Amino acid sequence: MNKIGGVLLAVVGAVALAGIALHRQEPINALWIITAALCIYALGYRFYAAWVAARVLAVDPSRATPAERYDNGRDFVPTHRWVVFGHHFAAIAGPGPLVGPTLAAQFGYLPGTLWILVGSVLGGCVQDMTILLLSTRRDGRSLGRMAREELGPLGGFAALIGTLLIMILLIAVLGLVVVNAMKDSPWSTATVFATVPVAILVGLHMRRLRPGRILEGSALGVALVLLAVWGGGWVDAHPQLRGVFDWSSLPLAGFVIGYGWIAAILPVWLLLAPRDYLSTFLKLGTVALLAIAILLLHPQIKMPALTSFVDGHGPLFGGKIFPFVFITIACGAVSGFHALVASGTTPKLIASEADVRLIGYGSMMLESFVAIMAIIAATLLDPGVYFAINTGAGVVGSTAAAAVHTISSWGFPVTVQQMQALAHEMGEATLFARTGGAPSLAVGMASIFGNTFGRGLLSVWYHFAIMFEAVFILSTLDAGTRVGRFMLQDLLGHLYAPLGRTSWYPSVLLSSTVVVAGWGYFLYVGVIDPNGGVNILWPLFGIANQMLAAIALSVATGILVKSGRARHAWVTLGPLAWLAIVTTVAAWQKLASPDPRIGLLAAARALAARLAAGTLPAPAAAVAPQLIFNQRLDAWLTGIFTVILWFVILDMVRVSTRKLRGLPVGASSEAPYQAARLQALVLGAQLPQEGGT
Amino acid sequence: MWRVPRRVLAGAVGWLRGICGDDAYERYLTHHARAHEGPPLSRPAFYRARERDKWSGITRCC
Numbered sequence: 001m002n003k004i005g006g007v008l009l010a011v012v013g014a015v016a017l018a019g020i021a022l023h024r025q026e027p028i029n030a031l032w033i034i035t036a037a038l039c040i041y042a043l044g045y046r047f048y049a050a051w052v053a054a055r056v057l058a059v060d061p062s063r064a065t066p067a068e069r070y071d072n073g074r075d076f077v078p079t080h081r082w083v084v085f086g087h088h089f090a091a092i093a094g095p096g097p098l099v100g101p102t103l104a105a106q107f108g109y110l111p112g113t114l115w116i117l118v119g120s121v122l123g124g125c126v127q128d129m130t131i132l133l134l135s136t137r138r139d140g141r142s143l144g145r146m147a148r149e150e151l152g153p154l155g156g157f158a159a160l161i162g163t164l165l166i167m168i169l170l171i172a173v174l175g176l177v178v179v180n181a182m183k184d185s186p187w188s189t190a191t192v193f194a195t196v197p198v199a200i201l202v203g204l205h206m207r208r209l210r211p212g213r214i215l216e217g218s219a220l221g222v223a224l225v226l227l228a229v230w231g232g233g234w235v236d237a238h239p240q241l242r243g244v245f246d247w248s249s250l251p252l253a254g255f256v257i258g259y260g261w262i263a264a265i266l267p268v269w270l271l272l273a274p275r276d277y278l279s280t281f282l283k284l285g286t287v288a289l290l291a292i293a294i295l296l297l298h299p300q301i302k303m304p305a306l307t308s309f310v311d312g313h314g315p316l317f318g319g320k321i322f323p324f325v326f327i328t329i330a331c332g333a334v335s336g337f338h339a340l341v342a343s344g345t346t347p348k349l350i351a352s353e354a355d356v357r358l359i360g361y362g363s364m365m366l367e368s369f370v371a372i373m374a375i376i377a378a379t380l381l382d383p384g385v386y387f388a389i390n391t392g393a394g395v396v397g398s399t400a401a402a403a404v405h406t407i408s409s410w411g412f413p414v415t416v417q418q419m420q421a422l423a424h425e426m427g428e429a430t431l432f433a434r435t436g437g438a439p440s441l442a443v444g445m446a447s448i449f450g451n452t453f454g455r456g457l458l459s460v461w462y463h464f465a466i467m468f469e470a471v472f473i474l475s476t477l478d479a480g481t482r483v484g485r486f487m488l489q490d491l492l493g494h495l496y497a498p499l500g501r502t503s504w505y506p507s508v509l510l511s512s513t514v515v516v517a518g519w520g521y522f523l524y525v526g527v528i529d530p531n532g533g534v535n536i537l538w539p540l541f542g543i544a545n546q547m548l549a550a551i552a553l554s555v556a557t558g559i560l561v562k563s564g565r566a567r568h569a570w571v572t573l574g575p576l577a578w579l580a581i582v583t584t585v586a587a588w589q590k591l592a593s594p595d596p597r598i599g600l601l602a603a604a605r606a607l608a609a610r611l612a613a614g615t616l617p618a619p620a621a622a623v624a625p626q627l628i629f630n631q632r633l634d635a636w637l638t639g640i641f642t643v644i645l646w647f648v649i650l651d652m653v654r655v656s657t658r659k660l661r662g663l664p665v666g667a668s669s670e671a672p673y674q675a676a677r678l679q680a681l682v683l684g685a686q687l688p689q690e691g692g693t
Numbered sequence: 694m695w696r697v698p699r700r701v702l703a704g705a706v707g708w709l710r711g712i713c714g715d716d717a718y719e720r721y722l723t724h725h726a727r728a729h730e731g732p733p734l735s736r737p738a739f740y741r742a743r744e745r746d747k748w749s750g751i752t753r754c755c
Contacts, residue, residue: 071724071728072724073720073721073723073724073725073728074717074721074739074742074743074746075743075746075747077717077720077724079711080708080711082708083707083708083711083712086708086711086712087711087712090712091752091753091754092754093754094753094754094755095755096754096755142750170755174755206740207737207740211736211737211740212715212717212718212736212737212739212740213715214710214713214714214715215709215710215713215715216715218713268744268748269741269744272748273744273747273748276752276753277713280712280713281713284712330755331754331755335754335755337754337755338754340751340754341751341752341753341754344750344751344752345747345750345752475753476753476754476755479748479752479753480753482748483750483751486749486750502749541755545755683704683707683708683711
């Protein structure tokens with residue numbers, strides 16, 4: 001029966017893929033992409049994931065998990081697998097799978113779609129599941145600690161520094177996305193501002209009025225932020241209030257930086273935790289709603305399969321399809337960041353090892369599907385509109401007439417009237433040069449929701465989508481700042497012990513300020529960059545994230561070889577090799593390319609030459625020295641990432657060769673076997689029952 | 694007639710409560726009754742302690 005189902009899935013999937021491949025010159029329906037995706041996920045989950053879990057990872061349901069062994073009713077709690085699935089998905093899925101695919105759509109819908117599907121099923125899902133199981137087998141230890149214990153001190157240190165740097169870049173680029181979504185838009189700004197007092201109100205409710213009533217508090221909060229979306233529209237229509245919330249990007253960046261700093265030093269319960277609950281429920285609800293709407297609407301894809309920008313002169317970011325599509329889409333295909341979550345809270349909740357396939361592989365599959373939906377939302381727009389929204393003024397010119405002229409000359413016709421009508425429908429003054437991906441995703445989501453559930457509310461749907469992305473992003477921003485602070489305190493503690501105490505207030509202030517200053521700097525430079533900043537920051541973040549994935553896969557490969565499973569190590573070695581190639585080539589091009597649109601150093605040189613020759617207009621000349629410095633700094637960072645990446649890979653190769661040559665290697669840090677006694681948990685039943693005690 | 698929808702609804706509410714930790718205190722009480730002696734933490738004290746555990750590691754991602 002299973003075999004028949006498998007064959008059927010394979011046939012349907014193959015037909016859908018053939019459909020995508022053959023529809024090259026005419027618009028294709030999104031249903032083809034969704035069908036192909038669902039079949040590939042089903043096959044991957046049913047066959048590859050099951051095989052990897054059983055044969056490579058040797059998942060053993062009879063073995064007690066840390067949640068069972070250390071059950072303390074607080075952080076170690078055996079939990080129903082579907083609850084852990086929801087928990088883990090909410091933790092791994094942030095704005096990454098929405099922004100990356102939107103930017104990569106400049107190459108056409110096909111490259112991004114294929115990479116998201118293949119990369120997740122063979123790479124990202126495998127990485128997440130493997131790290132989850134390895135950490136579960138090691139009492140829920142972190143990736144950094146596993147790297148240190150299984151590879152060596154070098155691997156552990158590299159993982160720590162890599163994590164801190166990637167956190168800073170991630171927050172900066174997300175801050176930039178949210179600033180670009182709010183700039184000159186009173187409706188968006190008022191709505192996003194309102195989410196802060198709403199979160200505080202929810203925090204007070206959950207702490208003071210009704211302690212621990214999280215569901216109730218969250219429901220109240222969700223109702224209030226929905227009200228804020230509607231209220232933003234009212235503000236936008238109000239002649240005086242409108243001006244109060246009409247902010248340009250520099251003060252908005254100041255707001256985001258100030259918000260991040262305050263959120264990091266306030267008690268968690270007041271702002272950070274309640275915002276996180278809101279973001280979790282909005283995320284789950286919107287993803288479900290979007291999936292239903294896309295299925296009901298099954299829109300036509302208007303973007304061609306491949307655009308001419310595959311040759312490297314794309315307007316959103318420079319660089320050829322190889323390696324840059326694989327760098328731009330990290331989250332949704334392979335994301336190293338997930339390895340940090342999969343070796344954090346999740347392993348402490350897993351009731352049985354048998355659940356890691358659903359939780360590790362399955363959650364990543366769902367995130368990959370979110371990325372597919374983001375690609376659909378970006379490519380259902382007229383390509384001309386997509387490029388008009390996403391291209392910075394530095395590329396197409398700062399007037400609407402210049403922009404439509406340039407974009408139309410690329411073969412993607414668009415008119416000023418069309419853009420004005422669209423902006424009016426979405427309740428915005430203009431949609432030109434709204435870089436960062438969030439506004440174009442919001443236009444795409446608004447058209448999906450509007451066409452499915454009623455077109456009258458397009459502007460409300462647009463601002464709902466902006467609010468949803470902003471809540472997402474701000475909760476990653478404050479949680480990330482806090483984690484960065486802990487890591488920094490951990491490092492500083494080695495220099496001066498009291499600085500390592502996470503609750504000593506001077507240390508909290510100092511380390512929070514340093515972390516916020518770190519990402520605040522990149523955010524500031526991104527805001528003053530006439531090309532939008534995202535074109536530089538996002539590839540850098542992608543390189544960092546893929547580097548982290550390579551570290552995680554190195555740890556996994558090293559452990560597989562050490563535990564005598566070298567025969568099957570290709571399961572993690574394959575994705576590792578691919579990521580090492582992609583990341584190294586991308587980093588090399590970022591450093592050495594003579595094309596200023598790709599090479600950071602070339603861009604710095606070109607800008608310096610123009611500054612010296614006096615050919616820059618006055619506003620550009622004023623910020624040029626900072627941009628030149630930043631491009632050189634980014635080049636240094638790229639170099640550091642590559643060095644860290646290869647150090648860890650070589651460390652893994654060293655350990656593996658020693659093992660294969662029969663030389664002694666460090667002991668495995670796996671916890672000894674203990675028989676599981678826990679009985680199956682029932683969802684919805686209030687209390688888990690433990691057998692045998 | 695309403696048995697199946699009620700079970701589905703109970704499952705859905707249980708799932709939502711589970712993912713946000715709304716049911717954590719009740720689960721703690723069972724755990725405490727089974728494994729420890731002495732009075733358990735009060736509800737506010739439990740959530741304060743849980744908050745410290747939850748927010749000291751990496752819980753959010755890109």
